[in-house]
Amino acid sequence: QSVLTQPPSVSGAPGQRVTISCTGSSSNIGAGYDVHWYQQLPGTAPKLLIYDNNNRPSGVPDRFSGSKSGTLASLAISGLQAEDEADYYCQSSDSSLRSRVFGGGTKLTVL
C-alpha cells in the first residue's frame, strides 16, 4: 500500500488529453511538500518529467504539465502520442515517515 495513491491505469487515443491523479494526506502533499513526476518507459530507468509541482526539466515537451491543490496533485498529458505509453509515478516527502514517498504508479496505454 503506497503512501501516495494513483490509479493503476489510464488510457487515451492519440491526440487526446489524459490526467493522472496522485492523492496524498496532511503529512505529505497536504503539508506543503512539493510533488514530482517520473516517466518510466518499458525496460528503462525512471526519468524526471515534472518537478516542484509544475516545472519541466529542459527537454520535456510542454504537452506535459503538473498541478497541485490541497492533498491532490495531477499530471496532465495533452496531444497524446504513442511514445507516451509508459508508467508514471508521483513522488513527494512525508513528515511522519521523514522520507521520500512514491505513488504506486499508473500505466498509461495509448489506444
Added chain:
Amino acid sequence: EVHLLESGGGLVQPGGSLRLSCAASGFIFSSYAMSWVRQAPGKGLEWVSAITGSGGTTNHADSVKGRFTISRDNSRNTLYLQMNSLRAEDTAVYYCAKVLDTSGGYRPFGHWGQGTLVTVSS
C-alpha cells in the same frame, strides 16, 4: 553529461550480504545528495536510502533500517549501499539517483543510473 553506473548486483542467499556501488561522472559529486531507489519485479518504485553531499547525514527507509547502510567516497566519486541480512523481499532492481540541484531539502531525482538487479533466493 551526468553518468551513473551501478554495479555489484547478483544472486545471494537469504541472510547474506552484498555491496552495491555507483560510479558517478559528469558533475561535482561531493556537491550533490544521492539516494538508492529500488523496484521489485513488476512493482513500483521505493526509496531506500539517502546521503548528503558531504556524507555527514544519512537516512534509510524503515524497511531496511538496521540492515542497509549508505555511504560515499567523494575522492572516488562513488556511492555505496551495504546490504546485510538480506531477505527475499529485498529482491529488486536497485537504482542510484542524483538529486536535481543543491537547493537542500527533499529535492527530486534529476538523474538515474540504469540499475543493478539483486536477487535474494536459496
